[in-house]
Amino acid sequence: xxxxxxxxxxxxxxxxxxxxxxxxxxxxxxxxxxxxxxxxxxxxxxxxxxxxxxxxxxxxxxxxxxxxxxxxxxxxxxxxxxxxxxxxxxxxxxxxxxxxxxxxxxxxxxxxxxxxxxxxxxxxxxxxxxxxxxxxxxxxxxxxxxxxxxxxxxxxxxxxxxxxxxxxxxxxxxxxxxxxxxxxxxxxxxxxxxxxxxxxxxxxxxxxxxxxxxxxxxxxxxxxxxxxxxxxxxxxxxxxxxxxxxxxxxxxxxxxxxxxxxxxxxxxxxxxxxxxxxxxxxxxxxxxxxxxxxxxxxxxxxxxxxxxxxxxxx
Ligand code: CUA
Numbered sequence: 001x002x003x004x005x006x007x008x009x010x011x012x013x014x015x016x017x018x019x020x021x022x023x024x025x026x027x028x029x030x031x032x033x034x035x036x037x038x039x040x041x042x043x044x045x046x047x048x049x050x051x052x053x054x055x056x057x058x059x060x061x062x063x064x065x066x067x068x069x070x071x072x073x074x075x076x077x078x079x080x081x082x083x084x085x086x087x088x089x090x091x092x093x094x095x096x097x098x099x100x101x102x103x104x105x106x107x108x109x110x111x112x113x114x115x116x117x118x119x120x121x122x123x124x125x126x127x128x129x130x131x132x133x134x135x136x137x138x139x140x141x142x143x144x145x146x147x148x149x150x151x152x153x154x155x156x157x158x159x160x161x162x163x164x165x166x167x168x169x170x171x172x173x174x175x176x177x178x179x180x181x182x183x184x185x186x187x188x189x190x191x192x193x194x195x196x197x198x199x200x201x202x203x204x205x206x207x208x209x210x211x212x213x214x215x216x217x218x219x220x221x222x223x224x225x226x227x228x229x230x231x232x233x234x235x236x237x238x239x240x241x242x243x244x245x246x247x248x249x250x251x252x253x254x255x256x257x258x259x260x261x262x263x264x265x266x267x268x269x270x271x272x273x274x275x276x277x278x279x280x281x282x283x284x285x286x287x288x289x290x291x292x293x294x295x296x297x298x299x300x301x302x303x304x305x306x307x308x309x310x311x312x313x314x
Pocket of ligand 1: 105106108142143144178179180181182183186187189
């Protein structure tokens with residue numbers, strides 16, 4: 001039996017929980033499937049017609065029996081719902097200290113950049129024993145980031161950020177697939193996740209890469225911030241635009257009275273469609289940067305804004 005595998009390798013903290021639920025559903029289905037099939041066979045034999053004018057006795061129902069066969073499936077279904085929902089919540093909610101890594105999908109490759117600046121294509125290096133959150137988007141069509149060994153899969157959608165997280169438990173190399181049909185070479189949009197011991201990962205992160213030394217995403221973002229002229233309005237006391245220091249993660253009151261949490265999605269929207277949700281006290285005068293800044297540069301710009309602490313000058 002050792003060569004026969006019912007599950008892919010399990011190498012993340014989420015994997016055992018997903019496997020347990022999956023196994024439970026399989027066994028439950030098997031139990032009821034065999035029960036029904038077995039009873040059909042038993043009743044066929046036991047209640048077969050024994051002579052030509054045999055008549056079955058009439059039965060007028062039983063409240064207890066009916067309550068039972070509604071009650072048991074209801075309890076089981078609610079149990080599955082509660083189990084699945086709690087697992088879903090755990091999978092959807094990354095721990096606060098998760099390491100952020102940016103991923104951009106395009107036909108037909110995965111482009112990855114770490115905050116420290118290191119870039120890779122169709123590979124993702126992560127440390128073992130540390131939660132990693134992927135912030136992902138697509139440059140063209142819908143893709144889906146799927147790592148079977150981690151039991152995680154998330155659609156990567158153009159025009160918005162989606163995220164997923166995992167924590168690798170064992171060093172090794174694991175398959176990465178695109179799990180959403182995205183055109184001719186969809187089947188070749190594959191790669192590897194390389195889970196490394198934390199010390200090895202730090203060494204890898206600091207290592208050289210083709211094209212010169214790695215510039216951190218925040219530094220690259222600052223360069224974009226300056227060349228695009230963002231600083232002319234987004235300085236501390238400009239009446240034209242709010243200061244961006246400490247704005248990431250904060251709550252802001254909008255011109256229409258609503259409040260918004262300044263997350264990646266809001267920052268992204270405010271760069272590409274600035275008039276959509278203007279912070280209270282400011283006019284919708286900012287021009288759009290749609291088409292001027294690509295997805296990867298947007299992520300760098302957001303990394304820069306996130307790096308600005310409150311009390312800073314910009
Ligand atoms: Cu990308 Cu399929």
